[in-house]
Amino acid sequence: MADTIQLLPDHIANQIAAGEVIQRPASAVKELLENAVDAGATEIRLIINDAGKALIQVIDNGKGMNETDARMCFERHATSKIAKIEDLFQIRTMGFRGEALASIAAVAQVELKTKRAEDELGTYIEVENSTVIKQEPAALGNGTSIAMKNLFFNVPARRNFLKSNAAEMRHIIDEFIRVSMSFPEIQFTLTSNGQQVFYLEKGTLKQRIVQLLGTNYNSKLVSVQEHTDYLNIYGFVGKPETAKKTRGDQYFFVNNRFIRSGYLHHAVMQAFQDLIPSDGFPLYVLFIDLDPAQVDINVHPTKQEIKFEDEKIVYAFVQAAVKHALAQFSVAPSLEFDLDPTIQQLDAVNKPFTENEQSAATNSSLFQSFTQRFQAHVVNPGKSNMPGFEKKEERFESLMDQLRKPVADESSVTIGQFDHASFQPKASTPIAHLQLHQRYIIASTASGFILIHQGLAHERVLYEKFAAANQQSRLPSQRSLFPVSIDLAPADVALMTELTEPLQELGYLIEPFGNNSFVIQGTPADLEQGNEKHIIEQLLEQYKHFANELKVSKREQIMRHLSRQHAIRAGKSLSQKEMQQLVDDLFNCSQPGTTASGQPTFIEYNGSYLEKMFGQ
Known part of the structure; x- marks a missing residue:
């Protein structure tokens, strides 16, 4: 009787593993951009055709790879960032699990060109269905270019589940924004179907935010800066008038990695309490730097959900930092105890109340109606002394006529x-x-x-x-x-x-x-x-x-x-x-x-x- 349990072939195992890492074209964009950042690049170009279904190419001027590394990078669990278990708790790089390129090679046709500055020739490799089909030396510039073509060509069911080109392009742009916002010191460009979508020069964080989210935020950002022994928080929040009725542009980064956290979002909302409507959402781009040992970033395949060792401390620091920034820049309301000097110039303050004026005031029907005991609600049935009251009576009679x-x-x-x-x-x-x-x-x-x-x-x-x-x-x-x-x-x-x-x-x-x-x-x-x-x-x-x-x-x-x-x-x-x-x-x-x-x-x-x- 044949054995029931068998080992999966490598190419099938890789395709299954790729389902966790490469869910859509934007997933591959994220992984390739992060690898380019880790390579020490100062210029990164992203080229997209057909919303990533036909081509996703990332070109960087980073340190490149030698011939052996270029071949090894497509193996599963191949990484240059972890050598022992302790390294897992000191991670400051973006990609580290060694599955990105292996997963991409399992579901796309990949071309890799890479060269180190100290090498005369670079390496050209073609991979299809997790198999290297071509490898040869080539005359290349320094850095790395990875092009993945025909995504999910060998998994047609997965390709059929992709959304429209416009929808997939929006996801790609989201990932591009998250990575490029984390590293304003790097030049990024994005080209789609031959048309340039983004050209981001190197600059400050504020300049990068304005480049990505729109020039209307240029004068409406409040700087956040808090440094403590436990963590550092820096970035920008939008002034209250920039709050939107929908979840606007809101970004959290922990050690330069974009994360999602409803818990920390609540901390920011608490800091904005009473400054924006209860159904408003403020803009914020906040970076949290702390010891990697205090964070577990390997709890989700996309690495966008993390665990803090002490969430309450981080929550308190975020809330306090945003509150302090809003108060420091005179955005938060403050109590004013000084009397406005213009009040002293009013007639009611600086002119005496003469006997004739007192007599005229006490004899008025309005004064009497509010000073008679138990008669504060009485209004004389005759013609009112209050200006405009006759019009109100006429409107009331008109309303009654309509009701009748x-x-x-x-x-x-x-x-x-x-x-x-x-x-x-x-x-x-x-x-x-x-x-x-x-x-x-x-x-x-x-x-x-x-x-x-x-x-x-x-x-x-x-x-x-x-x-x-x-x-x-x-x-x-x-x-x-x-x-x-x-x-x-x-x-x-x-x-x-x-x-x-x-x-x-x-x-x-x-x-x-x-x-x-x-x-x-x-x-x-x-x-x-x-x-x-x-x-x-x-x-x-x-x-x-x-x-x-x-x-x-x-x-x-x-x-x-x-x-x-x-x-x-x-x-x-x-x-x-x-x-x-x-x-x-x-x-x-x-x-x-x-x-x-x-x-x-x-x-x-x-x-x-x-x-x-x-x-x-």
Whole structure:
């Protein structure tokens, strides 16, 4: 009987191991960039074709490798950074596990060119399916060039699971930003399909942040510097006005390695408490340097999740450092105990209160109404002495007149199964809708009324209009007389390119304008113009940070966002005609009761409930 358990062939074992390390093109980009940094390079070039599916090439001017090392680097667990177990707890380099190149060689066709400065000739190697198929000396420049072609060519199932080119390119840019931000003293370039996306000169950390995240942050960064015996913290946080409603640009680095940590993020949020809204997210780029023995970085294949020996101490230091920086640069609020000298110049302070003025004040009806015992609430029924009070009385009487108008006598209504016929009045009894606080609409029903949230109701109406365009044809566009341009950070250009076509189907005409700029030539017809730049910028933020959380399609996310952004805002006064149109449009929707995200658009108050409230 044959044995059941057998050893896997090397090429299959390597492909399985590659599944942990090389999940998508961006994973290979990260590993190759980190190796170039570890090689001591001062210039690193990243070349991408077809979002990394056809080519990922990293060229550096580092120390290079000799012939033996060039051959050995493709073996599993081959590394120059660990010789004994103690080295594992003193790691300061980026790549160290010796699996990156072996994993890449298992799922791609790889070409390696490398040469040390002291060697006359370099080494050229071709590897395919974990097998070296060619090796020869070659005349090369100093440094290393690694090109991986046709990713997952031998694992077609893995290749089929890759996202669109635009989506994969966004992941590549994310990894490029994280590595290049860690090392501002190194020059980085990124070229995609022959077009240069990033050119980052050597400079300071602040210059690198502005290069990567946008020039609008140039004057809105606050320096963080704290040095202690246990750890050092340095970097920048954005001023409170840069906080966004979505998770913005937030980066933590421990010993120059990018990490994710909800725990440390909470420390920063606590430092910003009372400075930004509770739903705001500040910008921060913070570096933490501490003894590698205090950190375990080998707890996750991507090395983006780490363990601190004492998390509470790190949390406290991060929170204190950010708080101190905000206070030091006069960003945090402070108590002012000195009296404003301009107050001393006011008439109420520097002029005497004469007897005539005292007599006139004490005889006024306003003074008497607030000084009579137990009568602080009394207001004389005659003409008020308060300026503008007559207008308030007139508005109140107008409101009462509207409330007294008759309503149709129809059957009661239940939420979610609303009978729009109850809103159709008889010819002799017109119905007036009331606007409350410029936020809600009160609409009469047969036995009560409904309270409609005007913004959420309009959001539902717009969403169904966009959804109808999804099933039929493109929404018509209205050309702008004065097209608006948007300047984007290089990282957002790929995302904008990805969203251009679905936006065009919904009525937005957006065209590239070169040099990371786009022009909004048109907006959906019948929608108010003038806010399109803000809407598109918010769309990019929403899509960039929530695309992986919402289990809905790209188009669905865009429709939800656009309907929310174009909806009527609180504080907008509506005429009777506008309120009637909104109510009609809402109850002509297929699902008038909620928005696409599940928020209620109206609440019903029926007659029996109202009677109970008054004890009837």
